[in-house]
Amino acid sequence: MIEFHDVTFTYGEESSQGLEGVSLHVRQGETVVLCGESGCGKSTVTRLINGLIPHFYEGSLEGEVLLDGRRVRDMRLYELSERVGSVFQNPRTQFYNVESTAELAFGCENLGIPPEEIRRRIAQTAERLALENLLDRSLFTMSGGEKQRIACGSVDTTQPDVMVLDEPSSDLDLFAIRDLARVVQRWRDDGKTLVIAEHRIFYLLDLADRFIYIRDGRIEQEFTPAELRELTSEALAELGLRAPEPWKLKPSEPQGESTENVRIREFECVTAGRRRLSIPELTLPRGEIIAVLGRNGAGKTTFARNLCALEKHGRGVFEIGGVSYNARKRRELVYMVMQDVNHQLFTEDVISELLLSMGDSESEDSREQAKEILQSLDLDGKVDRHPMSLSGGEKQRLAIGSAIAADREVLILDEPTSGLDYRRMTEVADALRAMRANGKTVFVITHDIELVLRCCDHAIYLEAGEVTHSSRMDEDGVEHLREFFQ
DSSP states (O other): OEEEEEEEEEETTOSSSSEEEEEEEEOTTOEEEEEOSTTSSHHHHHHHHHTHHHHTSOEEEEEEEEETTEEGGGSOHHHHHHHEEEEOSSGGGGOOOSBHHHHHHHHHHHTTOOHHHHHHHHHHHHHHTTOGGGTTOBGGGSOHHHHHHHHHHHHHTTOOSEEEEESTTTTOOHHHHHHHHHHHHHHHHTTOEEEEEOSOOGGGTTTOSEEEEEETTEEEEEEOHHHHHHOOHHHHHHHTOOOSSGGGSOOOOOOOOOSSEEEEEEEEEEETTEEEEEEEEEEEETTSEEEEEOOTTSSHHHHHHHHTTOOTTEEEEEEETTEEEOHHHHHHHEEEEOSSGGGGOOSSSHHHHHHHHHTOSSOHHHHHHHHHHHHHTTOGGGTTSOGGGSOHHHHHHHHHHHHHHHTOSEEEEESTTTTOOHHHHHHHHHHHHHHHHTTOEEEEEOOOHHHHHHHOSEEEEEETTEEEEEEESSHHHHHHHHHHHO
16 A cells, blocks of 8 residues: 655755655555654655655655555645545644635545535535534634544545544644544544554554654654553653553652642633633642643633733732732733744744843853753754744743743743653653742643643643632542543
């Protein structure tokens, strides 16, 4: 079905981040997961299958990639789109419409399929993938998980034989990942050939036939699902892989409980007559790392925006150390790292981002401090790079570095490990612990149970804008966390 024969690829003038001497055979109807650290070559494999290389990404290609015996490089784009469907990490990058049903029809329209057949296929896909409640909806009003389901549906309507998915779960919460797993299961039952590049492998353990581990552009090992389950935590760390069963991980010891508190009172946010946030009173430990958990749409980001006084419809009182802070003062007290960090990168080079947060771009001491922060985040080799030229994970770590440099009393991070591999996730956890060691109170909005178990001291759970549970990460708190994620 899919064959790689001694394939080597490098991007443009670069000598890395491609593939070297890769040979691979994927059988008809097989589900194969590509795993490994960021930059190992997983995405390059998917791009060689769906034709983005060489039709979009330029570079030097040696060896052959075959699809049913035909060379992919010789196939026209319309031929590839009939045979191979692609789902990307961020579904917004593959949308061409503003309305869901039109998006489901778009691929079929480009293949010249008659309108009546397109309508039949949309109805069939909606039933097969449980999309009925998402039809005729604005894509702008959908959650990340709903958008990803529409992306899967738009591929399904074209009925390709091969499905290529590039980190499809990276921006999804656990509940949306379960929906994604059901889609993958349906495609598997239909006999589709699936190639999935992923950091998070737990939801694929019961779906994949094999896991191919790539390091530095080479296929290094293959695992069955059973073999992956048997790997020790030390072996997984050495490979840079996320845990296949993360809810079984042993939590880190929470630090001694703080003797001081922060208090939140009468936190509310009402828009268009709908109450999005309602927290009458909440007391939390000062100087600790607090996980903010809940489903998409539970009010986590609204809570964070209200806390740092960015929510114009929000109100409430925030107290720390017995002092109340109004909205204006909270803007000076709190620093927030957004989920889409592209909205808060402003300068021409990496080090200037940190100096901007410090408010001092002239002194040598500030530059040295900025370099130390960058080194702790493995960004010291990117000092002179433009922030927008960095990878998604590098941008994320740069924004965290800016938060550290700002030296605010309270820090909020919205999904800081989205799309990060094991090694980068542990670097973020280390950065959060460093903030805590400096006396900062850190709120982490996340659906990453590995991050929570690795560094959080306390957790609050939101549902429909209300806090349903709040507990320390002691034995009972960890048990509640595991129940939530399972």
